[in-house]
Amino acid sequence: MKSESNNLYAAFRDRFPTDLGATFIQTEDDRVYSYRDLDKTSAKTAAAMESMGVKLGDRVAVQIEKSAEAVFLYLACIRMGAIYLPLNTAYSLSELKYFSKDAEPRLFVATPDTAATIERVLNDDQVLLTLDQNGRGSLAEKTEAATDTGLIAPVEANDVASIVYTSGTTGRPKGAMITHQNLAFHAQTLHKLWGFVPGEMLLHTLPIYHVHGLFIAINCVLWNGSGMRFLEKFDADAVLKFLPECGVMMGVPTFYSRLLANEAFDAEVCSKTRLFISGSAPLLANTFDAFQKRTGHTILERYGMTETGMITSNPLDGDRVAGSVGFALPGVEVRIADESGEVVDDGETGILELRGENVFQGYWRQPEKTKQEFRPDGYFISGDLAKKDKSGRVAIVGREKDLIITGGLNVYPKEVELEIDRIKGVDECAVIGLPHADFGEAVTAIVRRDARLPSIEETEITDALKARIAGFKQPKRVLFIDDLPRNAMGKVQKNLLREQFSELYD
Numbered sequence: 242m243k244s245e246s247n248n249l250y251a252a253f254r255d256r257f258p259t260d261l262g263a264t265f266i267q268t269e270d271d272r273v274y275s276y277r278d279l280d281k282t283s284a285k286t287a288a289a290m291e292s293m294g295v296k297l298g299d300r301v302a303v304q305i306e307k308s309a310e311a312v313f314l315y316l317a318c319i320r321m322g323a324i325y326l327p328l329n330t331a332y333s334l335s336e337l338k339y340f341s342k343d344a345e346p347r348l349f350v351a352t353p354d355t356a357a358t359i360e361r362v363l364n365d366d367q368v369l370l371t372l373d374q375n376g377r378g379s380l381a382e383k384t385e386a387a388t389d390t391g392l393i394a395p396v397e398a399n400d401v402a403s404i405v406y407t408s409g410t411t412g413r414p415k416g417a418m419i420t421h422q423n424l425a426f427h428a429q430t431l432h433k434l435w436g437f438v439p440g441e442m443l444l445h446t447l448p449i450y451h452v453h454g455l456f457i458a459i460n461c462v463l464w465n466g467s468g469m470r471f472l473e474k475f476d477a478d479a480v481l482k483f484l485p486e487c488g489v490m491m492g493v494p495t496f497y498s499r500l501l502a503n504e505a506f507d508a509e510v511c512s513k514t515r516l517f518i519s520g521s522a523p524l525l526a527n528t529f530d531a532f533q534k535r536t537g538h539t540i541l542e543r544y545g546m547t548e549t550g551m552i553t554s555n556p557l558d559g560d561r562v563a564g565s566v567g568f569a570l571p572g573v574e575v576r577i578a579d580e581s582g583e584v585v586d587d588g589e590t591g592i593l594e595l596r597g598e599n600v601f602q603g604y605w606r607q608p609e610k611t612k613q614e615f616r617p618d619g620y621f622i623s624g625d626l627a628k629k630d631k632s633g634r635v636a637i638v639g640r641e642k643d644l645i646i647t648g649g650l651n652v653y654p655k656e657v658e659l660e661i662d663r664i665k666g667v668d669e670c671a672v673i674g675l676p677h678a679d680f681g682e683a684v685t686a687i688v689r690r691d692a693r694l695p696s697i698e699e700t701e702i703t704d705a706l707k708a709r710i711a712g713f714k715q716p717k718r719v720l721f722i723d724d725l726p727r728n729a730m731g732k733v734q735k736n737l738l739r740e741q742f743s744e745l746y747d
């Protein structure tokens with residue numbers, strides 16, 4: 242049944258601080274936005290979008306810079322029952338074209354400087370509005386003129402609140418449908434699990450187009466009814482400046498290794514912080530140890546993915562172990578199985594499967610793909626290779642799908658390979674992730690030239706890719722090889738390539 246109380250926004254609002262003048266967001270340059278600002282601006286933004294024809298269940302695609310107003314836009318979509326579709330600001334026009342065709346957003350919100358280009362990929366009945374980093378643009382003007390009707394739309398708990406695109410191994414991104422209930426489950430569970438203290442500030446340095454910065458960080462703060470210091474992006478000096486006022490920091494492993502590279506980062510800077518949380522990519526034991534030694538703090542590593550949100554976490558009280566992602570969240574069942582779905586013994590490596598209220602509804606308009614990723618008893622097949630010991634402690638040992646994680650962002654090799662293969666002078670290629678001190682893994686292309694054509698060079702390939710795929714997906718290096726190694730089944734043996742070039746970035 243549809244009800245207002247199923248709307249995630251209603252749950253947030255119930256937990257707002259009694260004093261609505263309390264800080265929700267404080268920017269780097271000390272602009273302060275209160276809970277009252279949040280409530281009013283999100284309601285007016287919802288009213289403005291409604292007047293532009295956005296209805297319950299319509300998609301609102303958003304590709305803008307991080308700002309308080311961008312957070313209010315997300316919350317406006319939630320409260321009006323529209324589906325929020327965040328897009329990485331690095332996506333290229335051809336990628337946007339795909340998303341816009343696939344998700345058919347009613348409204349597209351872009352930055353004023355990209356709007357004219359984006360307009361080219363929209364059709365006549367799609368509306369385009371703008372919002373810049375300072376909260377200005379055509380959406381802001383419409384919001385200003387709108388009336389605060391206090392709208393919170395009645396929804397079903399399982400109605401989709403957001404679609405977040407994750408790349409597929411086939412190279413075609415898939416839209417993960419995340420519900421109001423999924424998000425409420427996370428906020429409630431993680432708020433409790435990580436022991437949020439009333440009034441404590443969170444240091445927010447993550448991007449907000451990804452589930453980590455958007456649903457994990459922001460929603461925990463909203464559940465706590467407290468505030469966050471909202472930085473445009475990660476910057477070690479800014480972290481040093483603002484950490485002493487924050488109780489919690491969430492980050493990807495790269496953030497922690499970059500902090501350690503800064504000599505001014507020490508125990509004193511961290512003395513007021515209660516908890517450092519890491520996720521989205523494996524935290525190297527070296528980083529974990531060095532952080533402990535330098536600051537006296539033990540980073541809490543947790544593991545999750547777009548489709549499922551958080552799955553496991555190291556404990557708040559109890560041992561946090563390097564190389565382990567901890568235990569299944571309360572209410573989440575985790576098992577390790579082989580490819581046929583048979584559960585393996587404790588300590589054996591297999592594919593992590595899970596079930597619980599955290600698991601998404603499926604891939605947008607891809608029922609077949611969705612079916613393939615679930616077992617008949619409702620377990621979702623994560624595709625991550627993992628081990629679980631007798632006590633239930635989980636370690637991620639690899640990625641079945643060869644996903645590359647560079648600076649905390651995911652790159653599916655296949656998608657890059659398809660683009661490189663289209664370049665004249667290329668015969669075939671393999672894209673792999675190689676160890677890199679800063680990025681964790683660096684996207685690297687191994688190319689076999691087309692012998693019939695003039696010899697193509699590295700810069701010609703990197704130049705050709707610039708307009709076609711987002712910067713973070715572009716190879717840091719392109720190497721040439723006479724033949725790609727293949728197994729008897731004709732599959733390229735990427736493990737051999739990884740071994741051969743393992744020291745490329747040393």
Ligand code: AMP
Nearest residue numbers: 520521522523543544545546547637651
């Ligand atoms: P995403 O959908 O972008 O959140 O990426 C999810 C993938 O990131 C997972 O399937 C894992 O392969 C990887 N991942 C996330 N957190 C961790 C972690 N703590 N350790 C190892 N891999 C992780």
